Amino acid sequence: MAAAVDLSHVTIRFGDFTAVDDATLSIEPGEFFSFLGPSGCGKTTLLRTISGFIEPTEGVVRIGGEDMKGRGPNARPTALIFQNLALFPMMSVADNITYGLRVRGVSRAERRKTAERLLDLIALPGSADKRIDELSGGQKQRVAIARALAVEPKVLLLDEPLSALDLKLRQHMRNELRAIQRRVGITFIYITHDQGEALTMSDRVAVMNRGVIEQIADGRTLYTAPRTAFVASFVGENNGFPGRVSAVDGEIAAVETAVGVLRGRNLRKLRVGSDAVLYVRPEALVIGRGSELFAGVAQTAAFEGTLTHVTFATRGDRPVTLTAAGRAAEAIPSEGEEVVLGFDPASALVVPAEGGAHA
Amino acid sequence: MHSSVGKVLIFALPVVVIAWFWATALMERRRLGSLAPLGFVQRNGVAVATYLVLAVALWAVVMIVLPQLFMVDLSFRPKLPPPQVGGEKDVYTLANYRYFLFGSATDTSSWNTTHLQAFGLTIVASVLITAFNFALCYPLAFHMAKAAPAARVRLLMLLLIAPYWVNEILRAFAFRILLGSGGVLNQALLGLGLIAEPIDFLGLDVGLYAGLSYAYLLLMIFPLYNAIESLDTNQIEAARDLGAPWWHIHLFVVMPHAKPGIASGCTLVFMLTAGALAAPLVLSGPRTLWFTPIVYDRFYQAFNWPQGAAYAFILLIACIVFVLTVMRLGRLTLGEITR
Numbered sequence: 203m204a205a206a207v208d209l210s211h212v213t214i215r216f217g218d219f220t221a222v223d224d225a226t227l228s229i230e231p232g233e234f235f236s237f238l239g240p241s242g243c244g245k246t247t248l249l250r251t252i253s254g255f256i257e258p259t260e261g262v263v264r265i266g267g268e269d270m271k272g273r274g275p276n277a278r279p280t281a282l283i284f285q286n287l288a289l290f291p292m293m294s295v296a297d298n299i300t301y302g303l304r305v306r307g308v309s310r311a312e313r314r315k316t317a318e319r320l321l322d323l324i325a326l327p328g329s330a331d332k333r334i335d336e337l338s339g340g341q342k343q344r345v346a347i348a349r350a351l352a353v354e355p356k357v358l359l360l361d362e363p364l365s366a367l368d369l370k371l372r373q374h375m376r377n378e379l380r381a382i383q384r385r386v387g388i389t390f391i392y393i394t395h396d397q398g399e400a401l402t403m404s405d406r407v408a409v410m411n412r413g414v415i416e417q418i419a420d421g422r423t424l425y426t427a428p429r430t431a432f433v434a435s436f437v438g439e440n441n442g443f444p445g446r447v448s449a450v451d452g453e454i455a456a457v458e459t460a461v462g463v464l465r466g467r468n469l470r471k472l473r474v475g476s477d478a479v480l481y482v483r484p485e486a487l488v489i490g491r492g493s494e495l496f497a498g499v500a501q502t503a504a505f506e507g508t509l510t511h512v513t514f515a516t517r518g519d520r521p522v523t524l525t526a527a528g529r530a531a532e533a534i535p536s537e538g539e540e541v542v543l544g545f546d547p548a549s550a551l552v553v554p555a556e557g558g559a560h561a
Numbered sequence: 562m563h564s565s566v567g568k569v570l571i572f573a574l575p576v577v578v579i580a581w582f583w584a585t586a587l588m589e590r591r592r593l594g595s596l597a598p599l600g601f602v603q604r605n606g607v608a609v610a611t612y613l614v615l616a617v618a619l620w621a622v623v624m625i626v627l628p629q630l631f632m633v634d635l636s637f638r639p640k641l642p643p644p645q646v647g648g649e650k651d652v653y654t655l656a657n658y659r660y661f662l663f664g665s666a667t668d669t670s671s672w673n674t675t676h677l678q679a680f681g682l683t684i685v686a687s688v689l690i691t692a693f694n695f696a697l698c699y700p701l702a703f704h705m706a707k708a709a710p711a712a713r714v715r716l717l718m719l720l721l722i723a724p725y726w727v728n729e730i731l732r733a734f735a736f737r738i739l740l741g742s743g744g745v746l747n748q749a750l751l752g753l754g755l756i757a758e759p760i761d762f763l764g765l766d767v768g769l770y771a772g773l774s775y776a777y778l779l780l781m782i783f784p785l786y787n788a789i790e791s792l793d794t795n796q797i798e799a800a801r802d803l804g805a806p807w808w809h810i811h812l813f814v815v816m817p818h819a820k821p822g823i824a825s826g827c828t829l830v831f832m833l834t835a836g837a838l839a840a841p842l843v844l845s846g847p848r849t850l851w852f853t854p855i856v857y858d859r860f861y862q863a864f865n866w867p868q869g870a871a872y873a874f875i876l877l878i879a880c881i882v883f884v885l886t887v888m889r890l891g892r893l894t895l896g897e898i899t900r
């Protein structure tokens with residue numbers, strides 16, 4: 203079976219500026235796939251290229267195995283949900299939802315049936331004849347989804363569709379979106395700068411930075427085994443110790459950092475002498491235990507109920523954060539207290555320094 | 562007695578209108594209570610407020626309301642030598658309107674075909690010119706509002722506006738020179754050997770319609786441009802993404818959004834074209850009779866002011882009916898058009 207969407211060495215330039223650099227990936231039918239990256243990293247550009255608004259400068263976009271070159275957005279089996287939704291304010295909810303069917307010459311009665319079926323799907327029954335400005339933010343959101351689903355696309359593309367909603371609604375819509383995707387069973391390609399959204403909803407996530415796809419993996423892998431310094435620091439909280447690899451012993455590498463020599467897993471098989479960053483998650487740090495030890499002075503403690511976050515000043519130039527849960531939180535050092543922090547090499551990761559050798 | 566009715570109408574009506582506005586404002590204030598925003602008077606003092614209200618009222622009454630009411634009143638009176646004005650022969654009459662229809666103030670046996678035809682031609686041609694203006698301006702306005710880069714928009718604006726720095730009469734004469742039998746266009750066609758002898762563009766009214774179409778182009782472009790510019794470009798893209806061909810997008814996404822602009826552009830162009838004087842005077846062929854020169858002639862050729870007033874009033878009513886019809890057809894309110 204052909205991949206739902208297949209990008210092969212896709213590069214997109216605006217003049218001299220490279221917005222997307224050599225993207226190659228394959229998205230399976232029925233997959234919930236996300237692009238995650240900071241604002242301006244080229245996510246929207248890539249999505250618009252898949253939907254046909256932009257022709258790639260180089261490379262090939264295939265949808266369902268077919269080369270999409272020269273096919274405009276109205277001739278592709280995709281539907282795009284815009285960042286600002288772009289509903290038609292002068293049409294009713296039902297007319298919005300069935301706009302794509304009207305274009306295709308579907309009869310009025312047939313359209314009405316589809317509108318009602320989709321309104322049931324998005325849990326807004328009885329709203330067919332409302333005006334768009336009578337809907338709340340979350341309801342508009344769902345109408346935009348229904349409008350896109352009405353044309354029965356093979357691939358639904360969503361450009362930060364939840365960013366305009368408030369926090370509570372956003373959390374709710376995450377589950378809703380995932381549930382809708384399971385029900386309709388088509389491929390969703392989702393764009394976000396919010397890692398929480400990407401990790402909770404997606405089967406797989408592509409992390410982007412400055413036009414480059416740095417890693418494609420499921421959320422757990424991104425968290426536990428980031429391949430680059432950018433992914434390690436962008437996905438979840440992390441403590442980075444830049445330095446140079448001083449020794450390699452099988453799976454483990456030792457890195458000479460500002461706070462001393464620290465060891466961690468060397469999944470990228472860095473060689474001695476390469477610039478590297480050793481990452482330890484805040485929840486992997488403990489006080490006074492572990493084989494890798496370094497000194498720190500407690501600065502601030504933020505009590506958050508189940509979790510407590512403590513920051514420490516070290517000899518490195520960045521503060522280090524420790525997250526303690528449950529009973530461990532009772533042993534929090536007071537401000538100014540000097541302690542020894544430690545971790546296990548198995549819970550730390552050595553990755554190439556940004557801009558350094560990609561071994 | 563009858564003339565006192567006219568005077569009462571002229572002087573009392575503005576007062577009634579102002580009082581009406583005042584009363585509605587007061588009522589609104591009472592209804593909103595303390596929620597009402599701080600009033601203009603509280604902010605600027607009684608003196609300033611009184612001056613402004615009086616100045617605006619005076620301007621509106623003296624410059625707009627009074628002359629119009631005077632003309633309407635005049636149109637229902639007979640033409641009399643000055644000593645008899647206000648005398649016993651100065652009675653209200655429909656004679657001027659009768660003249661428009663039958664070519665005689667008393668006899669109703671035959672129609673006043675010349676004037677009725679001119680009137681009909683003016684209305685129909687104005688509608689067609691308005692439609693032509695719309696067809697010409699819509700693509701340009703859309704291009705400027707949605708497709709062109711900023712530098713090109715500025716250039717196009719300049720190219721559109723610059724010719725209008727030349728006054729209307731001069732522009733009309735320029736068309737004469739361009740289209741005359743020895744004009745640039747004929748010379749070019751002759752030179753290229755496309756025609757054997759000059760075409761009488763002016764006699765064929767090509768000049769008149771070209772001049773009229775060009776005269777109020779800007780008043781179509783700008784409302785259209787403003788209306789289309791305010792459309793979210795994503796809506797156009799969303800329609801395209803949903804499979805719509807370009808004409809469908811224009812018909813069902815762009816035009817419904819731009820409806821107020823379309824309506825205000827069309828009504829402006831229609832009214833001004835139907836009421837245009839310079840272009841018809843300069844560019845009319847020998848056979849065409851545009852309605853406005855006829856109105857003009859009533860005043861200055863026939864020295865029959867009451868009749869001229871009646872003719873002008875007929876044209877005004879026709880224009881208002883047209884505007885109201887357009888608004889009704891487009892399901893628009895006056896507020897939307899003037900937005």
Ligand SMILES: Nc1ncnc2c1ncn2[C@@H]1O[C@H](COP(=O)(O)OP(=O)(O)O)[C@@H](O)[C@H]1O
Nearest residue numbers: 216219221239240241242243244245246247248
């Ligand atoms: N049409 C364009 N012309 C020039 N630069 C563009 C254009 N579209 C996007 N860019 C640039 O490409 C980069 C990526 O933009 P975008 O894909 O919108 O980022 P994201 O959606 O990840 O925030 C930005 O730096 C933006 O300025």
Ligand SMILES: [Mg+2]
Nearest residue numbers: 245246285361
């Ligand atoms: Mg974006």
